[in-house]
Amino acid sequence: xxxxxxxxxxxxxxxxxxxxxxxxxxxxxxxxxxxxxxxxxxxxxxxxxxxxxxxxxxxxxxxxxxxxxxxxxxxxxxxxxxxxxxxxxxxxxxxxxxxxxxxxxxxxxxxxxxxxxxxxxxxxxxxxxxxxxxxxxxxxxxxxxxxxxxxxxxxxxxxxxxxxxxxxxxxxxxxxxxxxxxxxxxxxxxxxxxxxxxxxxxxxxxxxxxxxxxxxxxxxxxxxxxxxxxxxxxxxxxxxxxxxxxxxxxxxxxxxxxxxxxxxxxxxxxxxxxxxxxxxxxxxxxxxxxxxxxxxxxxxxxxxxxxxxxxxxxxxxxxxxxxxxxxxxxxxxxxxxxxxxxxxxxxxxxxxxxxxxxxxxxxxxxxxxxxxxxxxxxxxxxxxx
Ligand code: PMP
Numbered sequence: 001x002x003x004x005x006x007x008x009x010x011x012x013x014x015x016x017x018x019x020x021x022x023x024x025x026x027x028x029x030x031x032x033x034x035x036x037x038x039x040x041x042x043x044x045x046x047x048x049x050x051x052x053x054x055x056x057x058x059x060x061x062x063x064x065x066x067x068x069x070x071x072x073x074x075x076x077x078x079x080x081x082x083x084x085x086x087x088x089x090x091x092x093x094x095x096x097x098x099x100x101x102x103x104x105x106x107x108x109x110x111x112x113x114x115x116x117x118x119x120x121x122x123x124x125x126x127x128x129x130x131x132x133x134x135x136x137x138x139x140x141x142x143x144x145x146x147x148x149x150x151x152x153x154x155x156x157x158x159x160x161x162x163x164x165x166x167x168x169x170x171x172x173x174x175x176x177x178x179x180x181x182x183x184x185x186x187x188x189x190x191x192x193x194x195x196x197x198x199x200x201x202x203x204x205x206x207x208x209x210x211x212x213x214x215x216x217x218x219x220x221x222x223x224x225x226x227x228x229x230x231x232x233x234x235x236x237x238x239x240x241x242x243x244x245x246x247x248x249x250x251x252x253x254x255x256x257x258x259x260x261x262x263x264x265x266x267x268x269x270x271x272x273x274x275x276x277x278x279x280x281x282x283x284x285x286x287x288x289x290x291x292x293x294x295x296x297x298x299x300x301x302x303x304x305x306x307x308x309x310x311x312x313x314x315x316x317x318x319x320x321x322x323x324x325x326x327x328x329x330x331x332x333x334x335x336x337x338x339x340x341x342x343x344x345x346x347x348x349x350x351x352x353x354x355x356x357x358x359x360x361x362x363x364x365x366x367x368x369x370x371x372x373x374x375x376x377x378x379x380x381x382x383x384x385x
Contacts, residue, residue: 010131013128013131016124017351018034018035021035021339021346021347022034022345024340024345025345030339030340030342030343031372031376033376034335034346036172036239036316036317036318037365038239038368039368039369042237043284045278058270059269059270062094062269063266064260066093066266066267067273067276068089070094070273070275071245072276073279074086075088077279081213082215084217084218086247087250090250090253091247092246093256095260097233098200098229100244102125102126102200104246105198105252106130108259111133113136115135115136116130117162117165119140119168120140120142121349123200123352140157149182151186158195162193162195164196165186165196166197168199168201172202174318174320175311175312175320176315182214187222188221190222195225196252198226199226199228199229202234206234206315206317211314213315215228217247226249226252227246227252229246231243234317241271289315295366295368299373302374307325307326308321308325308362309321309324311361319366321346321362322361323360323361324359329360332350332351332356334348334360338362341383349363
């Protein structure tokens, strides 16, 4: 074979930490509390809905923007949740998952030299997605242990090249949520500028302790310049289905669809038909917060019997735990050791930064059966650190 070398467009981008830790977990028969996916079954009726859609002949290309019944259902849902009217024809596109929607949104507006403000720690696709478009990620560190956005710092970091600000609430990996005050401030900061917003809201329903989800869709000044991204995988316990959607005002969505039409063009049809029929069961998503709150509380109660110290989680699948009482090792080293020796996989928080910040903190996913969580904590308790 002849050797061939190319100059990488993403020279500093390693394989995603989620795959790395999942492979390590498998190799060591560890309980995987690293990658964010449920290990409990999804709703049978929704599975049957996909089968019925296939039997009913929905097996060919669906509309490029997504099945219209599904987009109409999403529009009705958004109206009932956030009292906002979204046109299903011009402003909603169904995508193969939230990650794809984020990439497509960035690609549809970013040009070389643009700057995008990103708050770290952040979901690991954001920065490579910015850089592959020739744009630059301007990172603002959220300080341990509160991980709150310092909006004064945001004002200072805005330059004439700032094209976008990315937010994510409930947040992966910190479990923090943005409050009304945060969105009002963001709205005020970008008003009168050319700055757009990408709001990653894939955990919109996984929010705890009776707190509301503050969507950009609720704030007219943000709605007018935002791509808002959602994922059905997180709502219906089917992350492997990889289906989500993007909501954006017409001028932004027009550009989004130019990229989408020549990338995947259209998404899995039977799954879209099944979801369209399932959206009316509001309790499926309205009950998600309390279901996962019970899991957060169960896991935390058990973890209090270990030397790990919980940081508050207000939403998402995740909770951060501080291990400074056990070890001063680097987070990546400690996470590997915990997987190999104790048999429990987690994700080092440092992997959510471009330039790793070390705080002795690991991220655990508690979207698991109680028996899985109990076994994981027993293994940690049995281990001699
Ligand atoms: N954003 C965040 C913050 C996530 O945690 C995830 C999934 N882990 C996604 C986006 C992607 O969702 P999907 O699986 O639908 O691509």
